[in-house]
Amino acid sequence: MRVVVPFGTRDPKTRLDPVLSADERMAFARVMLKDVLAALGATPAKPEVLATADFDLEDVPVTVDDRPLTDAVNALLAVASDPVAVVMADLPLATPTALTRLLETPGDVVLAPGRAGGTNALVTRHPDFRTDYHDTSYLDHLDRAHDLGASVRVVDSYRLSTDVDEPDDLLEVLIHGEGDAATWLRDHGVRIDRSGPRADVVRER
Amino acid sequence: MRVVVPFGTRDPKTRLDPVLSADERMAFARVMLKDVLAALGATPAKPEVLATADFDLEDVPVTVDDRPLTDAVNALLAVASDPVAVVMADLPLATPTALTRLLETPGDVVLAPGRAGGTNALVTRHPDFRTDYHDTSYLDHLDRAHDLGASVRVVDSYRLSTDVDEPDDLLEVLIHGEGDAATWLRDHGVRIDRSGPRADVVRER
Numbered sequence: 001m002r003v004v005v006p007f008g009t010r011d012p013k014t015r016l017d018p019v020l021s022a023d024e025r026m027a028f029a030r031v032m033l034k035d036v037l038a039a040l041g042a043t044p045a046k047p048e049v050l051a052t053a054d055f056d057l058e059d060v061p062v063t064v065d066d067r068p069l070t071d072a073v074n075a076l077l078a079v080a081s082d083p084v085a086v087v088m089a090d091l092p093l094a095t096p097t098a099l100t101r102l103l104e105t106p107g108d109v110v111l112a113p114g115r116a117g118g119t120n121a122l123v124t125r126h127p128d129f130r131t132d133y134h135d136t137s138y139l140d141h142l143d144r145a146h147d148l149g150a151s152v153r154v155v156d157s158y159r160l161s162t163d164v165d166e167p168d169d170l171l172e173v174l175i176h177g178e179g180d181a182a183t184w185l186r187d188h189g190v191r192i193d194r195s196g197p198r199a200d201v202v203r204e205r
Numbered sequence: 206m207r208v209v210v211p212f213g214t215r216d217p218k219t220r221l222d223p224v225l226s227a228d229e230r231m232a233f234a235r236v237m238l239k240d241v242l243a244a245l246g247a248t249p250a251k252p253e254v255l256a257t258a259d260f261d262l263e264d265v266p267v268t269v270d271d272r273p274l275t276d277a278v279n280a281l282l283a284v285a286s287d288p289v290a291v292v293m294a295d296l297p298l299a300t301p302t303a304l305t306r307l308l309e310t311p312g313d314v315v316l317a318p319g320r321a322g323g324t325n326a327l328v329t330r331h332p333d334f335r336t337d338y339h340d341t342s343y344l345d346h347l348d349r350a351h352d353l354g355a356s357v358r359v360v361d362s363y364r365l366s367t368d369v370d371e372p373d374d375l376l377e378v379l380i381h382g383e384g385d386a387a388t389w390l391r392d393h394g395v396r397i398d399r400s401g402p403r404a405d406v407v408r409e410r
Contacts, residue, residue: 098361113363116373117380117397117404136397136404138380156303158318158366168321175322175343192322192341199322199341 001103001123003045003085004076006069007033009053013090015166019190019203028184032164033089035179040087042096045103047087050076070133083125091120092173092181093159102160107153109145112160113138120163126150170201206308206328208250208290209281211274212238214258218295224372224395224408233389237369238294240384245292247301250308252292255281279335288330296325297378297386298364307365312358314350317365318343325368331355375406 011022012029020028033049037060040047049062050072065072073086085103087094102112102121109129112121117136128148132140145152162172164181173182174192189204216227217234225233238254242265245252254267255277270277278291290308292299307317307326314334317326322341333353337345350357367377369386378387379397394409 095361113381116376135399135402136380156300156362156364158363159361161363161366171321175341176318194340197340 001045001083001085002076002080003040003047003087003103004050004073005033005036005040005047005087005089006073007049007051007089008069009051009055013165016164016170019167019170019201020188024188028181028188029090031184032092032181035092035177035181036087036089036094038179039094039096039099043100043103045085045099049089070131073133074130077124077130083123085121085123086131087121088114088163090164091160091162092164092179093162093176094121095159095178098155098157098159101157102155105153105155108148108150109141110153110155111138111141112155112157114161114163118163120160121155167201171199174201175199206250206288206290207281207285208245208252208292208308209255209278210238210241210245210252210292210294211278212254212256212294213274214256214260218370220371221369221375224375224406225393229393233386234295236389237297237386240297240382240386241292241294241299243384244299244301244304248305248308250290250304254294275336275338278338282329282335288328290326290328291336292326293319293368295369296365296367297369297384298367298381299326300364300383303360303362303364306362307360310358310360313353313355314346315358315360316343316346317360317362319366319368323368325365326360372406376404379406380404 013025016025037047047060049057049060051062051064052066054064077084108126110123111119114120117138119137119141126148129150170185170190174185191202191204193200193202218230221230242252252265254262254265256267256269257271259269282289313331315328316324319325322343324342324346331353334355375390375395379390396407396409398405398407
């Protein structure tokens, strides 16, 4: 199975702007990507990166396609002859165990939902399935699979459901992260504030 | 194994106030409770409810303890001789499959985390384990298990991680709910608004 990790190289994770500078957001996005690749590397999968521009990455092949995410992934699906998995790069809680559940779940289309209707990871074994990552992609992907008569299975994983877009998501990384992203946050002064009625993320500068 | 579902009968789910009236919040909290009980009822477990005040509930025994959640649960754990599971009442995405994973995971202490450091469900097979549901209970529960030398396992479930406290959480129920809570929301005009760049919850009145 091909396992593709899309990665946008330009101004990533803008919604983390209240906590991280532009340079830091880029660095943190790359650390999250490496966590995802390391977790995939501990499964039988050989991940590859689909990036909007070329950049250095040891040991993992990078294909460049500067089109929007949906178009770039679908171009790859259109010429793929094997099953393909697409795993987002902003899933720093992904573990080999969670990813193995994704990759080994049978079904023409396997979806790992994110919050708010996102699709954080998927596997397609159907030649005509195409992605649509706009808006509530999870519902769109269900619809498309249904239209194709493709069987659908859903992977119930908190770890795969946790993509990192907003400052609140950093709390999840600090609490549950086992990879370099959690360490990177701590090294940059991002901490859990447990003094209030609910836990919050704070940055010490 | 005893399976206990705590339920607060007084003014529940106040953070849903922007979307639901006080009476509606009470009704919706009971629908969510019934979804959790129905999902548990489809497993070998025989659930019981631990409520802050008596109320009518068919087919499920209700124990009343008007103390705060942590105290009421710990009073029960202190006299329990068997393993005990504690499953929150606001998990309307819980399915028999997800709950079976919780109940069948081995370990002295089994935790199903919620977002922001919550503990949405747990199993204790250690006689001295006690809960602390304040603040980041997940971290506290890890610490307590560690202090006891108890083995800990974590159940990686998006469905169990999704407790319903805030309007955004209703989006998860509308997208992924398979029980009466999703139907109740739709019947009360709570819908997904897919017109903006991100999906949102709206109420039609």
